[in-house]
Amino acid sequence: MDLRDSDSSVPTTAKIIIAGGFGAGKTTLVGAITEIRPLRTEETLSDRSVGVDDVSGVDNKTTTTVAMDFGRITFRSDLALYLFGMPGQERFWFMWEELSYGALGAVVLADTRRLASCFASVDYFEHYGVPFIVAVNCFDGAPRYDPTDVRIALDLDPSVPVLMCDARHRESVKTALIGLVRHALTKTGVPESELAG
Amino acid sequence: MPATGRRFGLIDVVVAAGGPPPSPELRLAPEHRHLLARCQRPVTVVDLASEVDLPIGVVRVLLSDLTELGIVEVLTAPPGRITSRRLLNAVLDGLEGL
16 A cells, blocks of 8 residues: 555654553553564653642752653554553643644553543543543453443543453454554544544 | 754654765764764654653754754655545554554
8 A cells, every 4th residue: 555645665654642540551552562662762841741739849840751651563664553652640741742643543541440540531532532442451350340331430422432451462452453443444534623623 | 842943743754864974064963963873764753762762852852953954854744644544544454464
């Protein structure tokens, strides 16, 4: 498939966001499917980006850095998919904007022990029209919820797919990503102006 | 957006322009040269930042300098194409083939 109007030697890149609260398994999920172990890079936060509640104790510090995990799947020499773990805390909202820009969609990884940690990212993707699915991470020992219960707890739109996922297992992660891309395909055709939020 | 120029997306692809090697008179910083050396093949901004172990924001500033000097080019297609059905279908094919 020719993805470019010209010069087919130029690689096309795409990205999918893996969102979820702290400890939900984002890095595990990225590592389960990407060809490289999750890489880490840093983004600098300026003081205006940092919430007042979460950095108490970091006195007089005007900038800090936040680690950002990502992984890559190269399908062909000219097509690579990047998976970015999105920090779940709301104070990283400025990174959400950056990560969401041009993203194919997002997988919200839900930890049933802490479902509330998904609220902020679900709200964000709904508001900005980023296609997303909810993948309930089946940790050992975590409560096994019915997808319907998760849907109700997160107050999801009926069109948002909810599926079970084991972030440690490649096939399970692959199924989740395929589910997201299929869902995103159902959303295309909507005028860009409506998607842009 | 940084004052120095365009904002580079995380998965924008950059590559060293095919011209002659930069003149010593350009007074490139070691960080510029380090980055340039890694751009001989097309590479994404985020991979580059990870390889040179610098924050994304710093890499953006350095890349901005290099593109303004015409030493590095951005290859990525303009925004808007990214959400096309073609791209989604290509990624779907790729995932299903894993």
